[in-house]
Amino acid sequence: MAVRAAALSKAWFSTTNSVLSSFLCPLILLILQELCHLATDEDHYQFEQLKLEAMKTQANTYAKGTRKNFRSSLKTFIIFCVKFGRPICPTDRSTLMSFAQLMSMTVGYGHIKNLFSGIKMMHKALDATFPEEDFQVDSTLKAIKRQLAGTPFQTLPITPEILGQLYLFVDIDDPEQLAFWCSILTGFRCLLRKSNLVPVSLDKFDPLTGLSRSKIMLPNDKDVALVYLNWSKTNQFGNREMVIPMVADSVSALDPVLHLKLLFSSNNLPDHLPAFSFVKNGRIRTVTYDKFTKDLRNLLDRSGYRSKSYSGHSLRQGGASYLYRLRADPLLIKAMGVWQSDCYQLYIHLSLE
Numbered sequence: 001m002a003v004r005a006a007a008l009s010k011a012w013f014s015t016t017n018s019v020l021s022s023f024l025c026p027l028i029l030l031i032l033q034e035l036c037h038l039a040t041d042e043d044h045y046q047f048e049q050l051k052l053e054a055m056k057t058q059a060n061t062y063a064k065g066t067r068k069n070f071r072s073s074l075k076t077f078i079i080f081c082v083k084f085g086r087p088i089c090p091t092d093r094s095t096l097m098s099f100a101q102l103m104s105m106t107v108g109y110g111h112i113k114n115l116f117s118g119i120k121m122m123h124k125a126l127d128a129t130f131p132e133e134d135f136q137v138d139s140t141l142k143a144i145k146r147q148l149a150g151t152p153f154q155t156l157p158i159t160p161e162i163l164g165q166l167y168l169f170v171d172i173d174d175p176e177q178l179a180f181w182c183s184i185l186t187g188f189r190c191l192l193r194k195s196n197l198v199p200v201s202l203d204k205f206d207p208l209t210g211l212s213r214s215k216i217m218l219p220n221d222k223d224v225a226l227v228y229l230n231w232s233k234t235n236q237f238g239n240r241e242m243v244i245p246m247v248a249d250s251v252s253a254l255d256p257v258l259h260l261k262l263l264f265s266s267n268n269l270p271d272h273l274p275a276f277s278f279v280k281n282g283r284i285r286t287v288t289y290d291k292f293t294k295d296l297r298n299l300l301d302r303s304g305y306r307s308k309s310y311s312g313h314s315l316r317q318g319g320a321s322y323l324y325r326l327r328a329d330p331l332l333i334k335a336m337g338v339w340q341s342d343c344y345q346l347y348i349h350l351s352l353e
Contacts, residue, residue, distance in 0.1 A: 063236055065195070073118025076103075090128040091119065097140045109145045116141075154346075155311045157318035160254055163188065165303045167253035175267065175278040176285065180295050182263050183276045183287045185256040186216075187315040188322075189246045190227050191337040194312040199274050200289045207272040209238070214271035218261055223248035225257045232338045244336060317348075324348045 062070065077099060081088045086095040096116070103112050123130035131137055163184070172178045187197045192211075199205035207214070209231035217226040225246040230238050249255040267278050276287040287295075297307035316337065323333050334342075 063233075065233075069114060070118045070121055073115045074122055076115060077119050089122055089126055090130070091123075093131050093134055093136055096131060096134075096137050100137075100140050100144060104144045104148060109141075109148045112141070112144065155314050155317070156309045157321050158188065158310060158314040159318050160251075160322060162303075162305065162318070164251065164253055165305075166299050169299055169302045172259065172262065175263075175280050178259065178263050178266075179276040179278040179287050180292070182256070182259045183292060184296070184315065185254065185259060186211075186227065186246070186275070187312070188319045189256055190229075190244045191316050191319045191323075191333070193233060193316060194289055194292060196229065196232055197312075198276060198287045198289055198292050202274065202277075202284070202286050202288070205274050205286070211275045212272055213264070213269065213275050213277065216260060216264075216275050218257065218264065223257050225260050229338075234338050234340050240338075242335070242338070321348050 059067075078088055080086070080099050080102065081091070081095065084098070086092075086098075096119070100112055100116070103115060120130050120132075122128075166184075167181070170177050170181050172181060183197055186192065187194075196211060199210055205212075211227070211229070215228040217228070219226075227244045227246060229242045229244065230240075246256045248257040252258060263276070263278065269277050269279070269284065273284065274286040278285055293312055296310070296312060300307040300310055320333050320337060323336075324330070330345075333348075
């Protein structure tokens with residue numbers, strides 16, 4: 001151990017400033033000699049455990065949505081490689097070119113780039129060489145981009161007028177429909193993404209980052225609802241906090257305060273549950289990510305709208321467009337939607353009226 005300590009000290013001495021090292025190197029050598037007897041088999045075991053914990057921590061490098069996209073990309077690529085007997089990792093030029101060509105038959109250029117990002121990430125994680133800046137691969141991608149060029153599909157915004165039509169088919173005496181309508185109005189008024197609005201499931205809900213009942217405040221003496229947000233797609237580390245006020249609307253169908261008070265008063269539930277939770281048939285339920293999309297499409301179809309032209313994002317678009325129509329400051333729209341760039345302008349649909 002003394003020899004090892006001396007070697008470490010010598011290596012450190014050779015790579016640092018000679019004047020500073022002449023003072024510190026003997027000191028470090030002395031410390032290492034004093035501590036060398038502390039290294040035991042148990043320490044080695046603890047180090048191995050730390051390595052395992054570090055690997056678990058590393059698994060959280062990316063957000064859940066990003067990890068899901070990577071997993072999907074890798075699965076698609078691995079199926080392709082297995083089917084055609086091609087190398088997976090490290091892969092080669094012809095495999096990537098052929099994979100891109102096949103994908104271009106069914107998906108857009110943006111999706112192909114996402115697939116390549118996942119494949120590249122896999123190579124980096126496994127310390128494998130990826131054909132980076134390969135002329136033939138780059139040329140294939142550029143040609144595919146040119147072939148698939150066109151206006152990307154964008155869903156239509158849900159406007160207050162559309163909301164008024166949808167409300168005709170909502171029974172607020174049904175706790176499930178009431179909770180769903182509250183989520184609709186909150187998403188529209190606060191420009192929320194679905195990931196901010198509703199959880200994937202009741203079991204997987206995290207009250208620290210998700211929109212819980214405790215994060216919607218309803219002062220008794222005021223016609224306003226205050227929505228507290230501390231997490232979003234662009235605020236994944238909770239660096240910013242924001243409170244969005246939703247004021248009462250003169251049109252009862254579009255009044256979020258009225259419906260939220262009715263939901264909260266008729267369902268006496270713990271504050272840590274998702275905001276749009278309710279009790280039905282004696283069981284606690286909530287509006288989930290998939291159910292939200294399914295119910296919104298059904299409601300649009302019943303109201304005479306083409307549901308395929310809309311999505312959960314239509315509320316975010318509609319809310320931003322409505323604020324712009326009311327001459328709200330663009331900076332306010334950008335802040336409410338937690339947009340990091342001026343891409344929020346793409347969400348605003350101008351009316352010809």
